[in-house]
Amino acid sequence: MVIANSYNIYDLYKLIKKSMKKNVFLISGIITLTSCSTDYYIGDERTVLEGVVVSNGQPLYNAKVEVFPTGVLPETGSIEEINRSGNDYYWRYIDDAPISIVTTDQNGKISLSFPRNTGTSVYYIKITKNNNVKEYGYISAYNTMNYYVNVGTLNF
Amino acid sequence: MRKIILFATFLYSSILFAQTEKEIWFMQDFQISMGFSNLMPNKSMMGDAHATALPVVYGRLGVFHFNQFSIGLHANVARMDVKDTQYYGDFDKTTYFTFGPYISFFQPVSSDIALQPYLSYDYSEYSTKFRYKRLDYSSNGLGIGMDFHYKAGEHSFFTFGLKYNINTLDTQAHPNWDKYLNNHHYFSAKIGFNFAKNRL
Numbered sequence: 001m002v003i004a005n006s007y008n009i010y011d012l013y014k015l016i017k018k019s020m021k022k023n024v025f026l027i028s029g030i031i032t033l034t035s036c037s038t039d040y041y042i043g044d045e046r047t048v049l050e051g052v053v054v055s056n057g058q059p060l061y062n063a064k065v066e067v068f069p070t071g072v073l074p075e076t077g078s079i080e081e082i083n084r085s086g087n088d089y090y091w092r093y094i095d096d097a098p099i100s101i102v103t104t105d106q107n108g109k110i111s112l113s114f115p116r117n118t119g120t121s122v123y124y125i126k127i128t129k130n131n132n133v134k135e136y137g138y139i140s141a142y143n144t145m146n147y148y149v150n151v152g153t154l155n156f
Numbered sequence: 157m158r159k160i161i162l163f164a165t166f167l168y169s170s171i172l173f174a175q176t177e178k179e180i181w182f183m184q185d186f187q188i189s190m191g192f193s194n195l196m197p198n199k200s201m202m203g204d205a206h207a208t209a210l211p212v213v214y215g216r217l218g219v220f221h222f223n224q225f226s227i228g229l230h231a232n233v234a235r236m237d238v239k240d241t242q243y244y245g246d247f248d249k250t251t252y253f254t255f256g257p258y259i260s261f262f263q264p265v266s267s268d269i270a271l272q273p274y275l276s277y278d279y280s281e282y283s284t285k286f287r288y289k290r291l292d293y294s295s296n297g298l299g300i301g302m303d304f305h306y307k308a309g310e311h312s313f314f315t316f317g318l319k320y321n322i323n324t325l326d327t328q329a330h331p332n333w334d335k336y337l338n339n340h341h342y343f344s345a346k347i348g349f350n351f352a353k354n355r356l
Contacts, residue, residue, distance in 0.1 A: 041245070043282070043293020046329045046337050048243075097287035101246045113201070113243045113329075113337060115291055148330040 039069060041099065045116040047144055049100075051151035052108045053127060059108030060156050063129040066098035069117040070124050070138065077142030079151050082124060082135040098126070110151075127156055181354060185218025185226055187303075189315060189348020193234055202325070202340035205244035206236040209252075214346050216258070221354070224262045230276055231255040238284070243337070245291060247284040254280040258299075264356055270313070272303040278321065295340065297323035305350055313350040318343065 049067065053060040099114045114123070124137035136154050143149050193212045197203025212234035218226040235251045238244060260274035278297035284290070301319030308314050323340040 037288050039289040041289060041291040043291060043325065043327050046327050046333075048330055048333050048337075097246065097289050099245050099289065100241070102242050111242070113333070114245055115293070115327075146330050147328060148333070 040118040041115040043115045046113045048113045050111045052153045055156040063104045066126045067100040069120045074138040082137045181221045184353040187216040187350040189214045189346040191346030193344040195343040197342040201243045201337045207239045209234040209236040226260045247286040250284045252282040268307040270305040295323045295325045315350040317346045
């Protein structure tokens with residue numbers, strides 16, 4: 001009985017050790033993935049973003065507007081609807097969290113500010129209304145003057 | 157040069173006289189308290205974005221005491237809920253740590269009660285994490301405060317304090333938005349204990 005008990009305890013020890021190893025690997029993996037996808041922002045600079053969202057010529061009220069950092073390197077300062085095809089390599093930030101989330105007011109206006117991302121100085125806007133999603137870009141040094149950018153009128 | 161020598165001589169003789177009269181002492185004043193912060197903030201990004209900080213843990217150590225004056229170090233730590241993300245960013249809580257020197261004047265008003273007005277320099281570091289992103293920033297500030305002490309024992313006091321904080325963030329922004337994004341003025345209140353020798 002004593003021998004059997006010792007055997008069982010040894011088995012249990014091995015089982016725990018084995019599962020601990022798995023857990024350690026699992027936790028390490030999660031931590032690694034998590035730390036890789038963290039965006040870092042510093043408050044030494046803040047950019048103010050303003051604009052208007054319209055749909056069929058009318059101001060779009062209560063649309064969700066999100067600002068995301070992106071690895072895309074734009075060549076001009078024009079802001080237009082984004083076509084993602086062919087740019088997949090650069091969309092490494094796509095699943096990360098937005099730095100800013102606001103909703104449009106009754107005049108379709110958006111006004112927000114966001115701090116400096118340490119990894120990029122390019123951002124894009126994602127607008128959502130009634131399950132319709134459109135993305136606009138890019139906010140960059142080309143169209144940001146003195147920490148201010150007016151994205152103009154965005155047709156949704 | 158002559159004025160400097162005269163001033164130095166005066167200062168030296170004052171300190172020497174004070175030491176003779178035991179009017180100088182060191183590290184004999186400590187305060188620990190808890191309270192609120194970000195009360196009645198001005199119209200600013202920080203004020204609009206954050207709810208009242210509760211609790212704030214305060215600590216203060218008087219290092220050098222000369223008659224009724226004290227010079228020392230203070231610190232506090234707190235966490236504030238983010239209630240409006242529009243100009244702040246998509247975060248849910250902000251943690252901050254403040255420290256710096258202070259100078260105060262201890263004024264007895266009765267055998268049990270004393271007032272202690274003070275000025276402090278406040279350097280603050282803020283940090284917030286939310287959904288795979290992190291934001292760090294800092295501010296410099298000036299604090300103007302008043303502590304009310306009620307004698308509880310030979311060297312101990314119940315303390316209630318009010319302070320007005322004038323903080324400026326270290327953020328570069330558009331001139332039209334600079335004031336709103338950088339200035340953060342608010343009241344803070346605390347209640348706690350003060351332990352001090354050679355006072356009431």
